[in-house]
Amino acid sequence: MSDTTRYLILASSFAVLAISFLIGLWARRKVTSPEAFIGGAKIFGPLTVGLATMAAVGSAFAVVGVPGLVFSSGNAILLFMFAAPAFVFGYLVIGKKVRALSEIGTVASLGDLSDLRFNGHRGIKLLLSIMLFLGCAMYLSAQVEACAKLFENLFDWNAVVIAVVIFAILIAYTVLSGEIGGVLTQAFQGLVIVVAGFIFTASFFFVTGGFGPVLEAIAASESGLDPSALTAWGSLPGAYSFAWILLPTLGIMCQPQVLTRITMMRTPRELPKLSLYAVVTNMITGLMVLSIGYCAIYLAATGTVTIDHPDKAVFKVADYLGIVAQMFVYPAVLAAALSTSSLFLSLAGTIVSRDMPGALGITIEPARQVTVSRIAMSVMGMAAIGFAALSGDMVAILGTYGFGTLAAATFPVFVISLLWKGANGRGVMAGMVTALAATLGGVGVELLKRYGLSDFAWPGSVPWYVFVMAASVVVSIAASLLFRGREADRLDRRVALALDL
Amino acid sequence: MIETLLIIASGLLWILMVTLAGAGHWLAGLYVLLALLLVYAVLGTSHRGRFDLRLVLFPTSVWLLSWAGAFALGDYFARAWGDAVPAFTVFGFHPSFAAIIVLFWIFPTLLMGFGFDSMSDRWLSQKQWDDFLDRINEETRADKGDGEE
Numbered sequence: 001m002s003d004t005t006r007y008l009i010l011a012s013s014f015a016v017l018a019i020s021f022l023i024g025l026w027a028r029r030k031v032t033s034p035e036a037f038i039g040g041a042k043i044f045g046p047l048t049v050g051l052a053t054m055a056a057v058g059s060a061f062a063v064v065g066v067p068g069l070v071f072s073s074g075n076a077i078l079l080f081m082f083a084a085p086a087f088v089f090g091y092l093v094i095g096k097k098v099r100a101l102s103e104i105g106t107v108a109s110l111g112d113l114s115d116l117r118f119n120g121h122r123g124i125k126l127l128l129s130i131m132l133f134l135g136c137a138m139y140l141s142a143q144v145e146a147c148a149k150l151f152e153n154l155f156d157w158n159a160v161v162i163a164v165v166i167f168a169i170l171i172a173y174t175v176l177s178g179e180i181g182g183v184l185t186q187a188f189q190g191l192v193i194v195v196a197g198f199i200f201t202a203s204f205f206f207v208t209g210g211f212g213p214v215l216e217a218i219a220a221s222e223s224g225l226d227p228s229a230l231t232a233w234g235s236l237p238g239a240y241s242f243a244w245i246l247l248p249t250l251g252i253m254c255q256p257q258v259l260t261r262i263t264m265m266r267t268p269r270e271l272p273k274l275s276l277y278a279v280v281t282n283m284i285t286g287l288m289v290l291s292i293g294y295c296a297i298y299l300a301a302t303g304t305v306t307i308d309h310p311d312k313a314v315f316k317v318a319d320y321l322g323i324v325a326q327m328f329v330y331p332a333v334l335a336a337a338l339s340t341s342s343l344f345l346s347l348a349g350t351i352v353s354r355d356m357p358g359a360l361g362i363t364i365e366p367a368r369q370v371t372v373s374r375i376a377m378s379v380m381g382m383a384a385i386g387f388a389a390l391s392g393d394m395v396a397i398l399g400t401y402g403f404g405t406l407a408a409a410t411f412p413v414f415v416i417s418l419l420w421k422g423a424n425g426r427g428v429m430a431g432m433v434t435a436l437a438a439t440l441g442g443v444g445v446e447l448l449k450r451y452g453l454s455d456f457a458w459p460g461s462v463p464w465y466v467f468v469m470a471a472s473v474v475v476s477i478a479a480s481l482l483f484r485g486r487e488a489d490r491l492d493r494r495v496a497l498a499l500d501l
Numbered sequence: 502m503i504e505t506l507l508i509i510a511s512g513l514l515w516i517l518m519v520t521l522a523g524a525g526h527w528l529a530g531l532y533v534l535l536a537l538l539l540v541y542a543v544l545g546t547s548h549r550g551r552f553d554l555r556l557v558l559f560p561t562s563v564w565l566l567s568w569a570g571a572f573a574l575g576d577y578f579a580r581a582w583g584d585a586v587p588a589f590t591v592f593g594f595h596p597s598f599a600a601i602i603v604l605f606w607i608f609p610t611l612l613m614g615f616g617f618d619s620m621s622d623r624w625l626s627q628k629q630w631d632d633f634l635d636r637i638n639e640e641t642r643a644d645k646g647d648g649e650e
Contacts, residue, residue, distance in 0.1 A: 075598050075601070078601075079601065079605070082601065082602075082605055082606035082610075083605075084606065084610040084613075085564050085568075085609045085610050085612070085613040087613075088560075088610075088613035088614055088616075088617050089538065089541075089542070089561065089564075089613065091617070092542075092545060092556075092561070092613075092617055092624065093541055093542065093544070093545030094545065096624070096625050100633060103633075103634060103637055104637060210593045211590075211592065211593030211594050212590055212592075212593030212594075213593070214593070215586065215587075215590060215593065215594075215595060218586070219586040226584065227582075227584055227585060227586045227587075227595075228579070228583065228584045230594070230595040230598060231575075231578070231579035231582075231595050231597040231598060232571075232575030232576065232578070232579050232595075232597040232598050232600060232601045233575070233576075233579055233597075238527045238528065239522055239525075239527045241527065241531075242522045242527035242528075242530050242531055243522075245531060245534070246518075246530075246531075246534055249534065249538065250534075250537075250538075267630070268625055268630065269621065269625055269627060269630060271625075272617045272618040272620075272621040272624065273618060273621075275613075275614060275617055275618075276614040276615065276617070276618050279610050279611075279613065279614040280614060282610075283606075283607070283610055286606065415541070416508070419504075419508070419541065419544040419545060419547075420504055420505070420508040420544070421504065422504070422505050422508065423508075458523075459523030459524070460522050460523040460524060460525045460527065462519070462522045462523055462527070466519060466522070467519060467523075470515045470516070470518075470519040473511075473512065473515050474512050474515055474516060477508055477509065477511070477512040478512065481505075481509070493640050494637050494640045494641070497633060497636055497637060497640070498633075498637075500547070500548060500549045500550070501548065501625070501629065501630075501633055
């Protein structure tokens with residue numbers, strides 16, 4: 001790659017950063033209160049929120065991790081990307097109830113929603129905060145890894161320095177405008193991903209002639225690539241297909257990226273339009289990811305390109321396709337990483353400044369919450385860089401860990417309890433304790449295996465987070481049935497109306 | 502009462518689904534997932550204790566049937582050729598994956614997106630929303646009144 005090409009790509013990538021920064025700066029004027037900064041503004045329409053949600057859910061996991069796994073193990077991970085109907089399902093099943101709750105009291109955080117549903121139950125709020133914090137760390141680490149891979153591929157720069165520079169800019173615009181700037185910058189970044197999706201897919205067809213030649217290349221080559229990788233389930237054990245369908249299908253509806261955006265909509269009547277925009281843009285991203293993965297397989301099978309690490313597949317493919325593809329794909333990766341990072345930084349800030357103190361009975365004045373939130377975002381950004389440097393996992397694997405942890409934490413609180421008035425404080429608390437203990441156990445086992453200290457195998461090769469989700473849901477239901485009938489669990493009449501909507 | 506029975510059924514389906522997958526029957530686990538989604542779909546349409554089964558029927562049930570077809574065809578064609586190159590392709594894809602492309606991704610995604618939009622009034626009409634806001638305001642005023650007394 002020539003120096004001119006490198007600097008053109010660098011310029012296009014930093015243009016995304018610069019525009020995001022300017023949007024954040026502009027959005028400051030819309031921050032009219034501390035609650036609006038944290039996420040309490042109900043001012044957005046379906047297109048903005050649809051693009052923002054797609055970008056934040058997609059993340060670097062989709063643009064870097066998924067093509068990498070397609071390259072290394074075939075189609076199974078695409079099931080995760082293609083489970084887009086679950087977006088719509090989530091809005092259809094709990095969307096209006098979540099939005100209705102934000103009419104009852106100030107809802108600027110997920111902790112506020114939990115407070116409304118469980119009459120200010122501090123234990124649930126505390127455990128929710130801890131679990132969300134863990135999920136944030138994992139998700140942010142995946143984004144850091146992706147950014148590092150992007151610039152490692154261009155220049156021989158130190159990965160930690162790259163991550164510090166990008167996150168410094170990200171933190172700067174996130175602390176300026178909070179969640180309002182977050183939604184607007186994420187919408188812009190979503191647009192970048194969609195445009196890149198069109199351009200990349202066209203380039204893919206131009207180079208390979210379509211999807212058929214990929215299969216032919218594998219059949220004809222002596223590269224040792226496995227034809228079963230291109231079946232529906234890929235070349236990994238089938239349990240991965242199971243997990244990668246279950247996780248998005250049940251998990252998307254309770255991801256913070258989805259829930260927090262529902263509460264920021266002007267009206268719930270626009271949720272069907274929002275879901276339409278989210279899935280259509282998600283399909284374009286899915287097509288891009290499919291094309292990148294298949295192009296990587298094709299180029300490797302024909303011996304055109306050597307790909308030494310799955311996370312580098314997207315960049316190697318873009319480099320092969322030429323300057324036009326490069327100038328859109330690299331910024332798209334950055335946009336995907338930034339959109340998710342800004343959301344999780346805001347979430348971490350809100351947890352530390354609002355939810356965690358509230359759960360511990362500490363009151364922080366709204367104006368001071370903003371300052372505390374800004375400090376927390378900065379600390380969390382730095383912590384994520386450290387975690388990524390230590391863990392060294394693939395982007396896709398870190399992403400699924402984060403997704404699973406967040407789903408286990410939020411499913412009982414925001415799905416079971418919104419669909420069932422019988423879910424009560426003690427029951428959901430028991431489910432949350434189970435989720436936290438099981439998550440720590442699951443991550444612990446994975447770490448022991450990484451360092452060769454354990455050869456434990458999960459039953460049926462099913463990833464650990466599936467068991468965590470199941471345990472938290474089943475315990476929440478069973479314990480709610482066991483502890484039913486307490487006066488303290490009686491629903492506020494207005495909350496009951498919201499659940500009945 | 503029906504809601505409680507449905508939620509108990511959902512808990513049992515979770516246990517069945519994960520047990521099947523853990524025992525190596527992951528495809529059977531996927532079919533159980535579809536039944537679980539159906540239960541949540543029914544619960545999600547609950548409005549003042551009544552379920553809107555037409556909303557469950559369309560678009561959700563059509564989506565779930567489409568996914569069942571995708572799993573069945575995807576698995577059938579994956580087994581048909583095992584580790585070998587397939588005898589034919591569909592749109593250039595392995596037939597097993599083509600079933601996923603059409604029945605798991607494109608058709609149900611568009612179906613759910615446009616289907617939900619077409620049912621938006623049934624899902625939440627302007628009147629329902631306005632009534633909800635009025636009742637919330639009444640309850641809030643009543644609470645304030647109680648507080649003042």
